[in-house]
Structures are given as C-alpha cells and as structure tokens.
Amino acid sequence: MNIPFAKVDCSGNEAEYVTKVLASGWLTTAGVAAEFEKRFADMVGGSFACAVNSCTAALHLGLEALDVGPGDKVLVQSMTFTSSAEVIRYLGADPIFLDCDPLTRLITPEIVAHALDTHPDAKALVVVHFGGQAACMADVDGKPGILSLCKAKGVKILEDAAHAFPTRHAGKRIGSFGDVTCFSFYANKTITTGEGGMVVTEDKDIFTRVKTMRLHGINRDIWDRFTAKKANWEYDVVAPGYKYNMPDVNAAIGLAQLERAEEFRQKREDCCRYYHKHLAGIDCLELPGLTCEWSDHACHLYPVILTENTPIFRNDFINALADKGISTSVHYKPLHRMTYYREHYGLKPEDFPNTERIWKGTVSLPVYTELKGEELEYICKSIREILTSE
Numbered sequence: 001m002n003i004p005f006a007k008v009d010c011s012g013n014e015a016e017y018v019t020k021v022l023a024s025g026w027l028t029t030a031g032v033a034a035e036f037e038k039r040f041a042d043m044v045g046g047s048f049a050c051a052v053n054s055c056t057a058a059l060h061l062g063l064e065a066l067d068v069g070p071g072d073k074v075l076v077q078s079m080t081f082t083s084s085a086e087v088i089r090y091l092g093a094d095p096i097f098l099d100c101d102p103l104t105r106l107i108t109p110e111i112v113a114h115a116l117d118t119h120p121d122a123k124a125l126v127v128v129h130f131g132g133q134a135a136c137m138a139d140v141d142g143k144p145g146i147l148s149l150c151k152a153k154g155v156k157i158l159e160d161a162a163h164a165f166p167t168r169h170a171g172k173r174i175g176s177f178g179d180v181t182c183f184s185f186y187a188n189k190t191i192t193t194g195e196g197g198m199v200v201t202e203d204k205d206i207f208t209r210v211k212t213m214r215l216h217g218i219n220r221d222i223w224d225r226f227t228a229k230k231a232n233w234e235y236d237v238v239a240p241g242y243k244y245n246m247p248d249v250n251a252a253i254g255l256a257q258l259e260r261a262e263e264f265r266q267k268r269e270d271c272c273r274y275y276h277k278h279l280a281g282i283d284c285l286e287l288p289g290l291t292c293e294w295s296d297h298a299c300h301l302y303p304v305i306l307t308e309n310t311p312i313f314r315n316d317f318i319n320a321l322a323d324k325g326i327s328t329s330v331h332y333k334p335l336h337r338m339t340y341y342r343e344h345y346g347l348k349p350e351d352f353p354n355t356e357r358i359w360k361g362t363v364s365l366p367v368y369t370e371l372k373g374e375e376l377e378y379i380c381k382s383i384r385e386i387l388t389s390e
C-alpha cells in the first residue's frame, strides 16, 4: 500500500473550465474570479466575497480592514498554523497567545471570556475553526458565545476558516458570523484552486477596503480598466496596497470544485466516521472531540492523540506507519514552541498545558475523497497492530 496524507480531486469540470480561460486570452483576475466570488458568497450565506491568492493574504487584508495597526494586541490560539499569527505581525501589532480546549483544539467561550478579562486592551480576536469544526460563535442555551462576548467588549473578530468550508454552526454557515471570515483553497484543503483564499464579510466598508488593498490600493479593478470604453489608462492609488488578487485560471478550478463541495464533504465525513468507529477502544489513543453533528463538520482533519500510556512515542508511531506505506501529518507544532514567537514574546510551554498535551501526542490521519474502503481498513488495522497486542 502507498497511502498519501492528502490527495487533490480534480476529476470534475476543472480541466474544461481552465481550458476556457486559457482560450479566452485573459488569464488574470476578471469575470471568472467574480463569478467564483458570487457563488462562494451564496454558498456560505455571506454578503460580500473577495477572492485572493491565499488564506494568509485574506487574513492580512481582513485584519487590516478591521483597522488593526502598530501596537495593537490581538488574541489568537497557539495551536494553529503560523499564518493565523504572522499577519498580526505584518501590521506591527502583537499576538497574545491562548491555550485551547484539550479535546477539540478550539477556543471556547470560557477561554475567550477569561482572555478578555485578562487583556482588556485587546483590539481583536482571531478564531480558528480547527480541523473543520466551528468554534462556539453563537449563544447556546442562554450562554453567550464568542460573538456576544467580543461584541460586549468592542473586540473585533477575524475568523480563520482555512479548514472550515463547508462548516455549519447553529444552523448557519461559517462565513456568515463574525466581522470577517477567511478561507483557504490551498492544494490540501477541502476545495482547492491550487493556491487561493477568500475574504467574506457582511460589511460593505470592509469589503471595499479589502478589494482596494487586494490590488495595490488602486481604486478600480484591472478588469474595469481594460474593459471601460474610455480613459482606460486612468486609475488612482489611494493606499499602499498589496498584490493579492486571484487569477481567473485559479478561479476556474475553484468553480468546478464548488460544484462538488458537498459531495467532497460527505466523502471526507465517511473517512472520519470510519476512523471514529474502527479506532474506538484503543486504550492509548484519544479520538478527536466532536461538538457538532458530523454533517455540520467540514472534516478537513482527523487528528488523534497518543496519550501518556502509549507504548510508542509519536515520531516512532509516524515512522512505523510510514514503514507500512501510510503517510500522516502533525497539526500543529504550536506557535509558542516556534523560535520566532517563543523568543520574541518569551513564551513558556507551561502556560499552554492543553496545547502541550495535544502537541506531544498528535497525529493526523489521511482524509480525502478518493480514500478507498480497503485503505481505511488497512490504516486502522495497522494502527491497532502498532499500538496493541492484537
């Protein structure tokens, strides 16, 4: 067996749509990207969407549009990819790192309430919908969710939904909650454009700022400039913006992927459910904690944890699986352990007990649409062989 950790599924209309763009003679951002934005906004129930060339770019633009700047403080969990925090530094602001829930790897309303009390000067919060499951944004059973808690303190919310399309929470799609939500279409994500991202917001002013800063701070689209009948050279630069636009070639792949987003989600759900059923009961293996129905989960990741009584260390376990032809990954080495953040902010592992426990034992298993039944069976059998005497 040779089972990769992730595998892209481009067996739909991707080639046809890309070929059309190539034949059109216009490869960069234009009508296809606009169509992708419109369809994506419809699917997540958001009002405005702006396609960019990565989720990192989306997070940067989103935070900039929320007016985060030098000296500001932004709350973010340590258990995440560096993009969630590096964009805070791009703007000269400082991240304040938070521990996460031990089972779900999400921040909870309790963690947020405590952080808001301890850091009353925080300007914004980055919420990571880890693995494809939503953090508790909405109020539940009369208890305030993350949205209400932040609103009460005037703290802005940037949602890092790199893992969370399509994800539902409290009957709504992720993309229709906070001030700004950012998605990733990197090659191993739940849908892909090769590289790409999307900013979604309900706020027209935020949208306008994101759109302007996406392309050099120019006050018109390139597309406008080349299609307008008159004065097509004329444009103004209203801010020192960035070069973050999504080309039509990539958007064409995105349109084809969108058509199959629900089918993809269902197939990933089938993989996760299989693991959940067939890996249950292994003494030293903790399965991911669920706070929602499977059908509301994007099922981007299936991360398990080797607990303290494991007969084998995490890295040896990864190697043992690799020897059997099974590739895995680790989500994540936390940011408080990364040299830059650790040294710059004097971070200590003991301040992140839940994150530390997760990190020491975490391994993510393969999840993708083309993973076959016999491969899932082989993965589970291999894990049992390595971890138990069965």
Ligand SMILES: Cc1ncc(COP(=O)(O)O)c(C=O)c1O
Residues within 6 Å of the ligand: 053, 054, 055, 056, 057, 080, 081, 083, 084, 128, 160, 162, 163, 183, 184, 185, 186, 196, 197
């Ligand atoms: C939680 C999280 N946020 C942001 C990103 C950045 O996404 P992109 O590669 O599209 O910039 C990633 C990428 O893996 C991620 O996992």
